[in-house]
Amino acid sequence: MNAMHPLSSQDIVSIWEVGLRQHPLDRALTILHAVYPDVGLQDLAALSIGQRDWHLIALYERLFGRNFSGLLHCPACGEPLEFTVDSDQIRVMHDPDEADGVLEMALDGYDLRFRPANSYDLAAILHCADVQAAQQKLFGRCLLQVSQGGMEVSPEVLPEHAVTAVDEALAARDAQADIRFDLVCPDCQHAWQAAFEVLTFLWAQISAAAQHLLYDVHILAQAYGWSERDILALSESRRRWYLEMANA
Numbered sequence: 001m002n003a004m005h006p007l008s009s010q011d012i013v014s015i016w017e018v019g020l021r022q023h024p025l026d027r028a029l030t031i032l033h034a035v036y037p038d039v040g041l042q043d044l045a046a047l048s049i050g051q052r053d054w055h056l057i058a059l060y061e062r063l064f065g066r067n068f069s070g071l072l073h074c075p076a077c078g079e080p081l082e083f084t085v086d087s088d089q090i091r092v093m094h095d096p097d098e099a100d101g102v103l104e105m106a107l108d109g110y111d112l113r114f115r116p117a118n119s120y121d122l123a124a125i126l127h128c129a130d131v132q133a134a135q136q137k138l139f140g141r142c143l144l145q146v147s148q149g150g151m152e153v154s155p156e157v158l159p160e161h162a163v164t165a166v167d168e169a170l171a172a173r174d175a176q177a178d179i180r181f182d183l184v185c186p187d188c189q190h191a192w193q194a195a196f197e198v199l200t201f202l203w204a205q206i207s208a209a210a211q212h213l214l215y216d217v218h219i220l221a222q223a224y225g226w227s228e229r230d231i232l233a234l235s236e237s238r239r240r241w242y243l244e245m246a247n248a
């Protein structure tokens, strides 16, 4: 993919407006499409989840810096815990191309071909009855071929340890898809690993930025009678300056 397209104030508001009524899976694609307008939505949806998140981390850094801050509750004592993680702590792939391509493995006489999960796969398992059904369906989608002695066989014949081996190979290949970070509760010293979802942080920041921009539009439109479009087209420093005048 080419370099990221810079986002204007209008882009931030548009992403927020569209993303507000979308499922997070689509919201991630809306954000990526805004910074990679030359890449079609279908190609963005076909990125592995690790690749998708790698790009979302890069965008977060560009727009909001390297720190991801949040609030969690200790699973042992329930006390709230503020945390900040640095982007270096949660970036595990140097390059998104690391997750590209089909994997092959020979195990117990079976030849297996499989690929990491993408947004289409996660969308396909949204309405599964339970976690186990979702895992099975996801596995079935990512397993492209099972053969034995050159003959294709049903994936159902695979022994449990072969399924585990495929899962492990996929987790290693698309390492950015499942990120956890260490936390220790300062109150009870309980230590645990929390899952890191970059989209949650990025969306919270985009929402806050968009609403802040619209508030500025509200103040400046009242003060000067300018249109939303003209106000959003102002540079940050000009907007701040006029806001100070309007609030004076």
Ligand SMILES: [Zn+2]
Pocket: 074, 075, 076, 077, 078, 079, 185, 186, 187, 188, 189, 190
């Ligand atoms: Zn605790």
